[in-house]
Amino acid sequence: IDFFTIFLSKLYRELSLYPSLSRADVGPVITSQYGGKYSNIYTEWSQRDLERNENVKFCRQYIVFHDDKSLVYSGASGNCTEIRGEVLSKDSPSGEMKAVVRECTVKGEEKQFLEIWSKNIKMKSINLTALKKHGKVYEDEQFGCLVWSHSETHLLYVAEKKRPKAESFFQLSSSIDEEETTRLDRKETVKGEQFAYHEDWGEALVNKSCPVLCVLDIEGDNVSVLEGVPDDISPGQAFWAPGDTGVVFVGWWHEPFRLGLKFCPNRRSSLFYVDLTGGKCEQLSSGSSAVCSPRLSPDQCRIIYLECSVYGPHMQCSKLCMYDWYTKKTSVVVDEVKRSKEDGFAGIYCSQLSPKCWSADSQRVLISCPQRSRKDLLTVDISTGSVTSLTAESDIGSWCLLNIERDLMVVSCSSPNCPPYLVVGFLPSRDSQEKVVWVTLEGSQMLPDIGWQIMTFTPPPEHDNSQYPGLDFEALLIKPKEVKAEGNLPLIVIPHGGPHSVIVAEWILSSSVLCSMGFAVLLVNYRGSLGFGQDNILSLLGNVGSQDVKDVQFAVESVLKNGDFDGQKVAVSGGSHGGFLACHLIGQHPGFYKACVARNPVTNLASMVGSTDIPDWCVVEAGYDYSPDCLPEPSVWEQMLNKSPIKHVTQVQTPVLLTLGEDDKRVPNKQGIEYYKALKARQIPVRLLWYPGNNHSLSKVDAESDGFMNIALWIIQHLSLR
Numbered sequence: 001i002d003f004f005t006i007f008l009s010k011l012y013r014e015l016s017l018y019p020s021l022s023r024a025d026v027g028p029v030i031t032s033q034y035g036g037k038y039s040n041i042y043t044e045w046s047q048r049d050l051e052r053n054e055n056v057k058f059c060r061q062y063i064v065f066h067d068d069k070s071l072v073y074s075g076a077s078g079n080c081t082e083i084r085g086e087v088l089s090k091d092s093p094s095g096e097m098k099a100v101v102r103e104c105t106v107k108g109e110e111k112q113f114l115e116i117w118s119k120n121i122k123m124k125s126i127n128l129t130a131l132k133k134h135g136k137v138y139e140d141e142q143f144g145c146l147v148w149s150h151s152e153t154h155l156l157y158v159a160e161k162k163r164p165k166a167e168s169f170f171q172l173s174s175s176i177d178e179e180e181t182t183r184l185d186r187k188e189t190v191k192g193e194q195f196a197y198h199e200d201w202g203e204a205l206v207n208k209s210c211p212v213l214c215v216l217d218i219e220g221d222n223v224s225v226l227e228g229v230p231d232d233i234s235p236g237q238a239f240w241a242p243g244d245t246g247v248v249f250v251g252w253w254h255e256p257f258r259l260g261l262k263f264c265p266n267r268r269s270s271l272f273y274v275d276l277t278g279g280k281c282e283q284l285s286s287g288s289s290a291v292c293s294p295r296l297s298p299d300q301c302r303i304i305y306l307e308c309s310v311y312g313p314h315m316q317c318s319k320l321c322m323y324d325w326y327t328k329k330t331s332v333v334v335d336e337v338k339r340s341k342e343d344g345f346a347g348i349y350c351s352q353l354s355p356k357c358w359s360a361d362s363q364r365v366l367i368s369c370p371q372r373s374r375k376d377l378l379t380v381d382i383s384t385g386s387v388t389s390l391t392a393e394s395d396i397g398s399w400c401l402l403n404i405e406r407d408l409m410v411v412s413c414s415s416p417n418c419p420p421y422l423v424v425g426f427l428p429s430r431d432s433q434e435k436v437v438w439v440t441l442e443g444s445q446m447l448p449d450i451g452w453q454i455m456t457f458t459p460p461p462e463h464d465n466s467q468y469p470g471l472d473f474e475a476l477l478i479k480p481k482e483v484k485a486e487g488n489l490p491l492i493v494i495p496h497g498g499p500h501s502v503i504v505a506e507w508i509l510s511s512s513v514l515c516s517m518g519f520a521v522l523l524v525n526y527r528g529s530l531g532f533g534q535d536n537i538l539s540l541l542g543n544v545g546s547q548d549v550k551d552v553q554f555a556v557e558s559v560l561k562n563g564d565f566d567g568q569k570v571a572v573s574g575g576s577h578g579g580f581l582a583c584h585l586i587g588q589h590p591g592f593y594k595a596c597v598a599r600n601p602v603t604n605l606a607s608m609v610g611s612t613d614i615p616d617w618c619v620v621e622a623g624y625d626y627s628p629d630c631l632p633e634p635s636v637w638e639q640m641l642n643k644s645p646i647k648h649v650t651q652v653q654t655p656v657l658l659t660l661g662e663d664d665k666r667v668p669n670k671q672g673i674e675y676y677k678a679l680k681a682r683q684i685p686v687r688l689l690w691y692p693g694n695n696h697s698l699s700k701v702d703a704e705s706d707g708f709m710n711i712a713l714w715i716i717q718h719l720s721l722r
């Protein structure tokens with residue numbers, strides 16, 4: 001190991017110390033003995049621990065004195081504490097109690113407990129594993145929840161349906177000597193099911209197959225699985241209906257078969273209500289669209305939720321819809337936006353609203369979402385549908401709403417040169433022109449040597465899309481503030497994945513380390529990205545491998561015209577669809593890029609369609625309609641192949657580093673291997689890194705850090721930088 005590698009790992013270690021915010025909850029208003037009003041804010045953070053090789057979660061609380069409209073005093077109360085073993089946790093609405101789902105190992109066996117804490121006493125610890133009412137509790141963002149009833153007497157959560165134990169046809173029947181419990185267990189086992197296949201919900205949701213809604217009656221210590229949910233529906237994102245009469249949830253249809261859900265809010269789904277007493281289930285929204293993130297208003301009269309169409313591009317511009325609990329009427333509050341409005345509003349792009357998103361008077365909804373290459377904080381007036389940005393004028397690249405309670409907004413801010421920090425501010429009243437006064441609760445350190453800018457590009461006429469003419473796109477350029485000698489800045493080009501996702505101007509660890517090492521990084525939001533209107537998204541369907549490739553190359557060549565860069569020292573790196581683009585770029589522009597890195601890249605749509613958890617993606621991106629019960633026509637297979645990077649592999653001259661996850665369900669690692677073999681056959685330098693226990697994101701701490709080091713060293717080597 002040389003000096004350079006040590007320097008690089010030291011830099012990575014240093015910058016990986018900055019934690020990110022994952023959650024914030026605002027407690028009830030307390031009146032102090034001197035009459036001052038205050039609330040506690042509970043925050044959760046996550047940080048990479050390179051020594052322990054895990055992402056550690058910790059919490060810190062803050063105290064905020066206020067007069068319901070403005071902050072009087074705020075500060076941290078105590079130090080931070082690491083959180084271990086907590087799967088889910090939630091304070092009761094009054095703040096009197098706390099519920100925790102905890103995982104721990106007892107006598108070598110993993111168990112899940114549901115704990116109820118009151119003040120400083122653990123009142124109950126219910127062994128959910130021993131109860132055997134259901135399987136593991138869901139902790140994911142897709143289905144998972146832990147919700148107190150309004151009366152604080154019951155808790156609602158989602159778990160895997162209990163599956164009868166399967167045993168071999170040849171298992172001997174229980175002997176008389178066996179303990180009673182073992183004999184009872186045996187009674188419930190089924191023979192012949194031992195090797196039955198159970199569908200799951202795909203990438204990052206493996207082993208999640210049949211979720212059920214579960215309720216704990218706290219007083220009676222009784223867990224029950226709610227009845228009445230239709231058999232062809234997987235429920236999740238549940239909460240208590242007004243008056244605790246039942247439960248509202250999102251239900252995803254899982255017939256004819258489950259398609260991957262991660263990054264796919266376009267799956268057929270609806271809002272449902274299941275009655276607690278009779279188990280009667282009612283469908284509240286249309287059955288022909290895709291919905292998520294339902295949130296009940298503080299006055300308990302309305303439910304706001306996001307809706308988009310089924311199939312088509314996976315991520316799209318959403319509608320903000322509202323269901324009136326009493327009139328049972330549904331309305332569209334904010335419609336899909338085809339092109340940015342005159343006031344700059346570009347539409348709603350998020351697959352999740354913050355846990356609470358309503359103003360205290362139940363008249364406005366707050367949403368943080370990408371608007372072109374920034375993440376902004378928007379307010380929506382539910383009676384007029386008018387959208388106002390609270391942050392459009394700010395210099396900060398990303399405003400992420402963690403929560404809002406009684407108009408106190410808790411936000412995580414960051415920029416490419418500034419790690420996440422925590423701010424709070426009161427939402428000004430509906431008809432006031434006042435600006436929000438933001439107060440920092442937990443600051444962060446600005447990196448003075450890193451500069452960033454957002455660049456806008458108009459494609460040349462020959463690249464214009466005749467069906468969707470006049471669209472522009474952007475790129476985020478991150479580069480050292482001081483360029484030492486003119487004309488020798490190396491450039492790393494990073495097209496994002498998706499392709500319908502977006503890079504916003506937020507803190508990105510890898511980019512900041514690369515920039516601190518003296519690289520410029522260009523992250524391109526080519527046409528097809530989120531945040532620029534629905535037309536922009538649709539313009540890419542059928543044009544993958546050409547329009548997106550042209551946009552990236554156009555952005556790179558435009559940037560290179562600036563005298564700071566060395567056109568002979570350009571590398572390209574991307575993951576997933578970004579890896580697809582990296583491989584396309586080196587195939588379509590032979591020799592232009594001196595190094596290429598691809599994380600779990602899509603290299604051949606035609607060979608992937610039968611093995612990914614989202615076959616519809618391949619067909620739709622190739623420009624065709626997907627149908628789950630039809631094999632694509634031969635011409636569609638041909639087009640899928642024609643639009644794939646493998647088609648251009650014979651032109652490649654660039655050395656390629658592939659990083660693959662053994663357990664990737666999204667882009668099966670065979671895609672990378674197919675490309676690896678094609679390169680090897682032509683004696684193009686190629687190296688493959690294989691990460692066991694990792695899925696599509698390669699985000700486990702060791703895979704991420706090892707990947708970063710290898711990527712940086714690969715680029716340095718092939719750009720001849722040492």
Ligand SMILES: CSCC[C@H](NC=O)C(=O)N[C@@H](CO)C(=O)O
Pocket residue numbers: 262263314496497498499500501575576577578602612614617618666667696697
């Ligand atoms: C059949 S894989 C499609 C590409 C993938 N899309 C959704 O999962 C992708 O590019 N994913 C991005 C995130 O959007 C990634 O970086 O993994």
